[in-house]
Amino acid sequence: MTDQRPWLANYPAGVPAEIDPEQYASVPAVLDEAIAKFRDRPAFSNMGRTITYGELDARSRDFAAYLLGELKLKKGDRVAIMMPNCLQYPIATFGVLRAGLTVVNTNPMYTARELRHQLVDSGAAAVLVMDNFGKTVQDVLADTQVKQVITTGLGDLLGFPKGAIVNFVLKHVKKMVPDYTIHGAIRFNDAIARGAKHELPKISTSLEDIAFLQYTGGTTGVAKGAMLTHRNLVANMQQASAWIGPLAREGQETIITALPLYHIFALTANGLVFMRLGAKNILITNPRDMPGFVKELKREPFTAITGVNTLFNGLLNTPGFSDIDFSPLRLTLGGGMAVQRAVAERWKQVTGVTLVEAYGLTETSPAACINPMDLAEYNGSIGLPVPSTEACIKDEAGNQLPVGEVGELCIRGPQVMRGYWQRPEDTTAAIDADGWLHTGDMAKMDDKGFFYIVDRKKDMILVSGFNVYPNEVEDVIAMMPGVLEVAAIGVPDDKSGEAVKVVIVRKDPSLTADQVKAHAREHLTGYKHPRIVEFRTELPKTNVGKILRRELRDEPAKT
Structure with missing residues (x-):
């Protein structure tokens, strides 16, 4: 088995190959331990209270x-x-x-x-x-x-x-x-x-009881509830804790939580991992107010911060951020979307701390791979599989591919969800008979066990760490009487990684982009709104009439 896990040889010092997912009976058992150890310590802080x-x-x-x-x-x-x-x-x-x-x-x-x-x-x-x-x-x-x-x-x-x-x-x-x-x-x-x-x-x-129904989009455009059990959450908390272990000090950490706790990344990383450490968790209610956020960061020293690329980029471009005293900061973790090299390099330059990229999914509670915390600088990788986690690259037929070859990234471990709530067919499509979760991300592994995301197999669009499924956007736009056909795709965006673009064939020639955007605002959460609306006379299709989104993404824009 070990020879199929080359990443173990490159684990940072002190990180174990395995964790014990049964160390705690449930998430409340972890809370009980933290309360017993840290009863008088600050737990959560918000707006000065x-x-x-x-x-x-x-x-x-x-x-x-x-x-x-x-x-x-x-x-x-x-x-x-x-x-x-x-x-x-x-x-x-x-x-x-x-x-x-x-x-x-x-x-x-x-x-x-x-x-x-x-x-x-x-x-x-x-x-x-x-x-x-x-x-x-x-x-x-x-x-x-x-x-x-x-x-x-x-x-x-x-x-x-x-x-x-x-x-x-x-x-x-x-x-x-x-x-x-x-x-x-x-x-x-x-x-x-x-x-x-x-x-x-x-x-x-029990560890098998469902702790969270964490909703995530689907290829059908219908949000599905990932069943995350107490075992899943306890295991992932143990995995992440083991990974940051050498850096984290019980009862001495203060972490900035700007990502919403209803998002799986902040929920596990900030809400559970740092609670177990007896950390003080500073909750930021509205991180979009960047000047207010920077003012909050100046109030007291903090040792850790998690975020997505857009959040770090926003902070770096807000006046006053570079004046903060970063000497207590020891841990910066980026996830939810790809961290851009330019942002990572500037973060290191301004704060003196490496922005460490991690990879996960709602379906993996979320952490699956994390870069070593002692990483000297950004390396473009999503890191190594965390303890008790296997990762592999598979081809369309389900065969495991060798080092360096591109295929679908698959994950297996105690943090993988039980399945989708009341959707057995979707569960079977996502988790194969051997327990491998098929992520839909195309990736490759190098000889040291580091994984690199190359592309996405699915048409899913990633806006500031949030999944946007084209079918859902298309279904909403197609409700408009003036729309004949519509395709939604992701296009590169400096701020959010990707932005939503819709390409429409009009039924009503007088339909405008502003009308499309107004309709989207009424029916879709903000991050799903189309930033770009383009009209065409026809959409590229297969011989059976399926719209070719990938072709739309790859070709230069036409009007």
Whole structure:
């Protein structure tokens, strides 16, 4: 076996070949250990307010007791959480898990169409939503099985008077909270107060129970829920912890969490790995406000930061960033999308720390490959498979290819999802009989076991680390009466890696690009919006009439 894993010989000193995915019985067991060790240490900080591990323990316990004692939810029921990074997120997430329930992470920027699909598909029994997005929940509630809505304002855990001021400004000054009415909804703080009156029964959560339904796009354009079990998350936390082990110091780390915790990268890397270390996690609610983000970074020393290429690039181009004291910074991890050489080199120049690229998928919880943390400089690789993980390159027939040859990257390990929620055919298509997850990424491996992404087998578009599936964009644009045919493709973009472009054959000659973009805004989350709209008289097709997206990507633009 070892000779088929050349990467082991190139592991950094101190990183084991294997981890024990059964070291903890569940994700809450990891939390319990952290609480016992670090009770009085700061756990999460947001907008100047910090809660300790002890407070996280008490409040997540009370929320769990509310879900079981008041709502009478049963083991395995799903609870959707729809909010940006704020203190409510970790309290609610750990509360749901401690109750033996499953978290359905929900992008707060979803349109009604996208949210309806996710709530219906997951069968969520309850949803916790921030006021800013309550109107979207109101609009779809009647079509779902949701029994209880829990609402909260961004300022609700910030204390008085700050919290009240934040909520007032968001609603009345910035007009960021549309009016909504949801009969029977309860406020998050009230739910916690009610939960405090209930005992929390002993919950037996096994490693095979589903911790998260993490939705990801599909080739059909329908978002599918990846079933991530407690085993998957515990294993991936162990793998990433082992990898950064030599760099990480228990009880001494402060990590910047700017990527949303509802995204699998931040959820595992920041939310779980650094919680286990007793780190202080600084939650950035709106990283798109780059000047505000830089101001936040100047407030206190930080030792680690994760992000996607666009985030690092944005920071490097924001005035004041280069003035920050980076002497405490020891770890910068980039994932979600390809890290560009120019960005990595400039990051090293400004901060003195190497931007280490990692590779993962929602389906792998997410980490599959990471570059050595002691990497001297950017190397263009996605790194080496993490402990207890096998990776190989396969051809179309499923045969493993030798070093240097390009084929589909396949991953096998304890972090690979159980499958897609209620979609056995999709699961079988993704995970073969030998347990290999087919990633859809074309890659090659060198003789040292480093993997390099070459291209994508699928037509999926990657915008700032988020998957955009062409079918979904096409389905939405095709709803317009003036559209005869449409194809969506990804085109290179300096800022986001790729941008969405739609090529349309008009039915109505008066249809404009602005009308197409306005329609997309109504039905698609921001990162899925077409940046470029091009009109043509026909689209390239196969002899059976299938649109050739790859041909559209490869040829020079025509009007």
